[in-house]
Amino acid sequence: MTEVTSPATPRALPRLDLDAVGAIVLAVVWISPLLFAVWAAFHDASGAISFDLSAPWTLDSFRTAWAAAPWPRYFLNTTILVTITLAGQLVLCTLAGFAFARFPFPGRDVVFVLVLLQLFILPEVLIVENYAMIARLGLFDTIVGVGLPYMASAFGIFLLRQAFKQVPKELEEAARVEGCSWAGVLWRVYIPAARPTYLAYALVSVATHWNNFLWPLVVTNSVDTRPLTVGLSLFGAPESGVDISVISAGTIMSILPLLLAFLIFQRQFVQAFLRVGIK
Amino acid sequence: MSTSATITQRRHALYGWMLLFPSLVLLSLFAFIPTGATVWASLFTRGTSRRPSEFAGLDTYAHLTSDPVFWKVVTNNLLYAGVSIPLSIGIALGMALWANARIPARGFVRTAYFTPTMLPMIAAANLWLFFYTPGIGVIDQITGLFGFGPVNWLGQPDTALWAVIAVTVWKEAGFFMIFYLAALQTIPPELREAATIEGASRWTYTRRVLLPLLMPTTLFVLINALINSVKLIDHLFILTKGGPNNASKLILYWIWEMAFAYFDRPHAAAMTVFVLAVLGIVAAVQFRLIDRRAHYR
Numbered sequence: 001m002t003e004v005t006s007p008a009t010p011r012a013l014p015r016l017d018l019d020a021v022g023a024i025v026l027a028v029v030w031i032s033p034l035l036f037a038v039w040a041a042f043h044d045a046s047g048a049i050s051f052d053l054s055a056p057w058t059l060d061s062f063r064t065a066w067a068a069a070p071w072p073r074y075f076l077n078t079t080i081l082v083t084i085t086l087a088g089q090l091v092l093c094t095l096a097g098f099a100f101a102r103f104p105f106p107g108r109d110v111v112f113v114l115v116l117l118q119l120f121i122l123p124e125v126l127i128v129e130n131y132a133m134i135a136r137l138g139l140f141d142t143i144v145g146v147g148l149p150y151m152a153s154a155f156g157i158f159l160l161r162q163a164f165k166q167v168p169k170e171l172e173e174a175a176r177v178e179g180c181s182w183a184g185v186l187w188r189v190y191i192p193a194a195r196p197t198y199l200a201y202a203l204v205s206v207a208t209h210w211n212n213f214l215w216p217l218v219v220t221n222s223v224d225t226r227p228l229t230v231g232l233s234l235f236g237a238p239e240s241g242v243d244i245s246v247i248s249a250g251t252i253m254s255i256l257p258l259l260l261a262f263l264i265f266q267r268q269f270v271q272a273f274l275r276v277g278i279k
Numbered sequence: 280m281s282t283s284a285t286i287t288q289r290r291h292a293l294y295g296w297m298l299l300f301p302s303l304v305l306l307s308l309f310a311f312i313p314t315g316a317t318v319w320a321s322l323f324t325r326g327t328s329r330r331p332s333e334f335a336g337l338d339t340y341a342h343l344t345s346d347p348v349f350w351k352v353v354t355n356n357l358l359y360a361g362v363s364i365p366l367s368i369g370i371a372l373g374m375a376l377w378a379n380a381r382i383p384a385r386g387f388v389r390t391a392y393f394t395p396t397m398l399p400m401i402a403a404a405n406l407w408l409f410f411y412t413p414g415i416g417v418i419d420q421i422t423g424l425f426g427f428g429p430v431n432w433l434g435q436p437d438t439a440l441w442a443v444i445a446v447t448v449w450k451e452a453g454f455f456m457i458f459y460l461a462a463l464q465t466i467p468p469e470l471r472e473a474a475t476i477e478g479a480s481r482w483t484y485t486r487r488v489l490l491p492l493l494m495p496t497t498l499f500v501l502i503n504a505l506i507n508s509v510k511l512i513d514h515l516f517i518l519t520k521g522g523p524n525n526a527s528k529l530i531l532y533w534i535w536e537m538a539f540a541y542f543d544r545p546h547a548a549a550m551t552v553f554v555l556a557v558l559g560i561v562a563a564v565q566f567r568l569i570d571r572r573a574h575y576r
Contacts (some may be wrong), residue, residue: 092305116562
């Protein structure tokens with residue numbers, strides 16, 4: 001997963017001692033809700049509940065779940081949402097991060113602290129007034145309306161400022177001597193140098209907004225804008241009257257893309273979370 | 280100062296503000312103005328079609344603090360934070376120590392710990408619903424083996440909040456583990472060798488060497504966990520809806536309910552101001568840490 005540097009002690013085969021047993025037991029406990037959901041999704045409700053290992057495997061739950069909600073639309077909405085949110089974040093945070101890293105001007109530090117405050121003034125907490133603002137802008141029930149409050153991300157600005165600050169001044173000066181404009185310097189020198197930061201931020205952003213729920217719940221009101229998480233919550237609500245196997249199938253379906261992406265690109269995801277956390 | 284230097288300075292300032300402009304507009308629209316508007320809204324009465332809202336000063340706050348539900352929600356959130364934060368950090372540390380040791384199936388172990396982090400909380404809640412179902416749920420089936428009767432985990436006031444806390448810990452621990460794991464890998468193995476030579480027990484080594492070295496990570500994780508203890512409520516929508524009888528209602532859910540189910544904007548605003556004040560204190564502490572700790576640079 002992460003860059004695994006084994007301890008420098010002489011290499012020995014891993015032993016199955018008490019630690020290993022504890023670690024593996026905890027791992028099985030931790031993954032079990034997911035395993036049970038998979039079990040339930042592939043059996044009918046009574047087979048799922050009884051844990052009868054001889055219960056017949058079936059895909060019926062998936063068929064029922066798939067037919068019960070406009071999943072393709074939800075998938076599309078979520079994909080559009082994470083794409084435009086990320087695009088907005090990359091552009092805005094690059095510009096702002098560049099300003100904070102390389103343009104000294106009076107008042108900059110005060111503005112920077114103001115920006116950092118947004119790390120604590122969570123969009124979730126301001127949900128009522130943000131909703132009023134979105135309504136005023138005429139963006140209620142639009143996907144842009146879901147993404148917009150997150151685009152000027154203080155976190156992204158902070159990360160890119162750090163990354164840009166680490167670029168040696170000489171590189172920039174050399175480019176300037178060659179006649180590069182500020183925009184050119186940004187595009188040719190700073191952005192390429194910050195590539196790992198961009199990648200990490202992008203992965204974390206996609207994972208976050210793919211999973212986001214409360215704000216989309218408030219802003220969306222129709223099938224055409226509702227993301228997967230909101231669709232899944234409507235689907236899984238007890239009053240919708242679907243059984244445990246069908247709920248499991250729907251849940252598995254909707255988490256599958258991100259889960260697969262995670263299993264394939266595990267190392268990148270973990271390093272991304274680390275990088276944005278620790279830098 | 281020469282004129283050309285002044286001109287350069289002015290140009291820099293102009294560029295700086297131009298580059299910042301789009302972000303500042305959005306931050307104003309969705310952070311600064313809403314913050315002010317929230318404070319403002321909390322000072323007015325709730326308007327109805329017959330009676331327009333009027334200035335009420337701090338009346339809403341007085342109402343709020345005399346409302347037993349307010350105290351219930353605050354107590355719930357304190358309990359939620361007070362239990363889930365130490366528990367998830369403690370488990371995260373244990374996970375990291377194990378995931379960093381040379382054990383068989385280490386890849387599986389790490390993946391298993393971290394996977395919940397990648398799931399939407401809504402999906403996590405759906406999975407756990409299955410565990411908590413009275414009588415037929417996994418937990419009751421297991422406790423049933425030991426002769427315990429079925430328990431309506433989500434449906435009774437004594438257990439609902441704890442059931443919600445369990446889901447939070449499950450979701451958060453693997454995330455925090457990552458930071459501990461990274462920190463552990465930067466600790467030179469010579470320290471352990473030295474401790475072993477000195478005859479220090481494993482517990483002494485952990486307490487005297489590891490934990491102090493992990494302190495910056497713990498602070499970072501703690502700040503994150505504090506913020507999350509306000510933010511993480513998605514599972515309430517599936518598991519309990521804050522019930523029964525407000526037993527598992529947390530502050531942000533209450534704000535949502537006030538604003539979007541009961542359309543009581545002043546009370547939602549007053550509660551929001553309260554949360555912002557608490558987060559402001561966390562922010563102040565955090566900024567002092569940023570000044571002090573190279574860890575954050």
